[in-house]
Amino acid sequence: MSVSATLIPGRRLQPQYLLACLACVFAVWMIISPEVQAQAPVDVYDFETTEQEQRFRQLSNDFRCPMCQNANLSSSPGGVAADLRREIYRMIMEGMSDEEIEAFMLQRYGDFILYRPRLTLQTVLLWFGPILFLLAGVWIARNITRSSGGRAETTDETERETAVTLSAEEKARLSRLLNDQPDADNPTNRS
Amino acid sequence: MKNLKLFLPVIVFAVLAVFMWRGLYLDSRTLPSMLIDRELPNFELRTLEPGDQLATVEDLPDEPFILNIWGSYCLPCLQENPIFMAAREQNLVPIIGVNYKDTDDAAREWLDINGNPFTLNIVDDTGRYGIDLGVYGAPETFIVDANGFIRYKHIGTIDYRAWQDEIMPVVRQLQSENQVAGS
Known part of the structure; x- marks a missing residue:
């Protein structure tokens, strides 16, 4: 919408439109890309099945690194994160279920370790x-x-009085002012 | 009703201010330990000195002691060392070291240079035992009672003030508990 606005000659691009568009794009980007995060450190683990590998990825994404607290285990370069990834790998290869692995983590690090709080x-x-x-x-x-829409049909005494006491002359002057024409009744007010 | 509406921004401000004021003093770096009042997890690990003997929880003192997670790479551990040395000289409380994710050579050299306050040092070079303890970086310090239960955890450096105001009161408490139980 901001793009079309620039294409119309003589119409200025409103900065708040541009800002709103940018905010929208950013919000959509944050929503659709699940892994807006730093480059993950590379572990070399061999899995027997792709299912195991997927579980490893999923689990190390879901647990939070206790040391560098704003990263999950998969994206954290911290020493303890590498240790915990190694433990997850070991437990997966030993055939433990996701629930058992979560219990293992909770028992040692508490709710803090969960990126998705219970x-x-x-x-x-x-x-x-x-x-x-x-x-x-x-x-x-x-x-x-509601309150601004209701003002037109307000029954408030003072407001109705103001509306009524506008004479025809005053109304004409008002419409002149609204149309941005010089005020004929008041020549000094030209600036 | 209208007056109440007028004060709504003030009320919202007050509520937010209370939460944010509290937030200023919350420490998110230190995790609450899950292991308080739980038994010290078992281990079977090498000792750093005198040599490559294996140690288990059975080898730990049967009186209250301090378990300190340290490493030669860890600068705050260097800060703690004089306090621990003084405690050892005065025979205040046994201090057990867990040499965490370190190499034996570097650890021994560090002890030679800075002094060895530990009555026993166990080697956790892989960090596996650290995970059982819920450790996420040296230094961390546990206080264990005579029955082998973890009673207190301090995360980060123990400076003189922390030693006086946090560690020693707990240690004395546990020591007096132990004396009552022993007599």
């Missing part, structure tokens, strides 16, 4: 907070549009 009493706000804020936003937006 739904507990402590994390309720974390999970449902965004929905709460969205609902609050919708409510506020509705209130604002």
Whole structure:
């Protein structure tokens, strides 16, 4: 939409449109690319099946590195992350299930290790907070549009009086002003 | 009702301010340990000195002791060393070292240069035992009671203040518990 705006001659490109477009593109990019992250360190592990390899990838993506706290195990170069990846590999090759591996991690590092926090009493706000804020936003937006839309047909005494006391002359002057013409009644006000 | 609406921004501000003020003082770098009041995980690891003997939890003191995760590469460990040395000289509490993800040669050299405060040093060169302890980097320090239960964990450097205000009170508490149980 911003592109077409630039193509129309004489119409200036509004910076807020451009900004909004950029924000949209960024938001979509964040949503559709699941791995917006630093280049993962390279481990050389041999798997017997592709299923094992997939599980390894999945698990090391789902666990959080306890040392470099804003990275998962697969993207963290930290020493303990490499150790934990090695442990995940060992447990997969020993035939442990995903649940058993998660229990192993939880027992040692606690809920912190999970990048997708479990739904507990402590994390309720974390999970449902965004929905709460969205609902609050919708409510506020509705209130604002309703109150501004309702002003035209307001029954408020003072506002109706103002509307009525505009004489025909004043209305004409108002429409002149709105059309951006010089005010004939007030020649000094030309700037 | 209208007045309440007027104050809504102030209320929102106040709520946010309380949360953010609290957030300023939350320390996200130190994880709460899962192992408090749990038994020290078993191990079978080499000792650093006198040589390549194997040690297990059976070889640990049967009185309260400190278990310190350290490495020769770890700068904060160098800071802790004089405090531990003083504790050893005064015979305050046994300190067990876990040489974490290090090489034996570098570790022995480090002890030669800086002094050895440890009554026993076990070698965890792969970091496998560290995982059992929920360790994510040296230095980390555990206080273990006479029954082999972990009772306290300190993450990061132990400076003189942490030693006086955190470590020693717990150690004394456990030592007096142990004396009551022994008598």
